[in-house]
Amino acid sequence: MTLGETVLSKLAEWRPAGSGRHIFRHADAGNGWTISLAIEKADDLSCRLSEVTCERAAGKEPDLKSWANALARRVTGLMEPLKVIEIDERRNEAILRSDEPTTRGHRRSHYELKLHGNRRAVLTRFAADAEPAAKRASIAFVLTHESLGKFIDDLTGPIA
Numbered sequence: 001m002t003l004g005e006t007v008l009s010k011l012a013e014w015r016p017a018g019s020g021r022h023i024f025r026h027a028d029a030g031n032g033w034t035i036s037l038a039i040e041k042a043d044d045l046s047c048r049l050s051e052v053t054c055e056r057a058a059g060k061e062p063d064l065k066s067w068a069n070a071l072a073r074r075v076t077g078l079m080e081p082l083k084v085i086e087i088d089e090r091r092n093e094a095i096l097r098s099d100e101p102t103t104r105g106h107r108r109s110h111y112e113l114k115l116h117g118n119r120r121a122v123l124t125r126f127a128a129d130a131e132p133a134a135k136r137a138s139i140a141f142v143l144t145h146e147s148l149g150k151f152i153d154d155l156t157g158p159i160a
Contacts, residue, residue: 003028003156004149007035011042011145021050032057033156037148046144052123054155062159067118068094070159077143077150078111092117106130109139121155 001009007026016022016039024042027034038051062070068084075082080098087094098110109127116122128136143151 002149002153003031003033003035004152007152008145008149011037011047012044014042016042031156035152035156040140046142047148048140048142049148050124050138050140052148052151053120054152055120056118056156058119062118064089064092064094064115064118066159068096068115071113071115071121071155072096074157075113075151075154077147077154080111082111082113103130111141123151 006028010026011024014024016024021038021040024037024039025034034055034057036051036053036055037047037049038053039047039049041048065087068087072082072084075096078098079102080100082096083099085095085097094115096113096115098112101108101110106129107127108130109125111123111125114122114124125139125141126136127139128134
């Protein structure tokens with residue numbers, strides 16, 4: 001069973017207490033990854049998320065640049081493909097964003113995947129008015145369980 005499948009299996013059993021934002025966390029000792037989902041709403045088919053965080057306990061490989069470039073090629077289950085925007089080796093961080101934002105009416109939205117070294121990745125979604133100087137804000141996004149499991153596997157799988 002892949003890590004994504006394991007997380008989805010545990011998520012199917014998970015019942016948050018009350019309404020509002022809840023954190024679902026799964027640590028897998030076998031591969032060293034901890035998956036944290038900031039969930040606003042979950043049902044049998046999907047989750048409304050504000051953030052997905054994947055963090056590994058230790059690891060020397062891959063290097064940041066290799067990981068960022070591999071994820072840009074491999075992550076395909078989101079609404080828009082990701083591309084590498086910046087790799088800051090001094091800060092040991094990389095940013096991937098949607099290749100093309102989705103535009104609906106006068107609003108644009110895009111995913112952002114921020115890598116912290118080779119150990120931590122955080123996925124969020126942002127939206128802003130289509131005006132050039134408009135400020136962006138973090139928004140919730142919906143992923144089907146199937147897309148969420150694939151994203152987790154894409155992010156935590158070995159780099160070829």
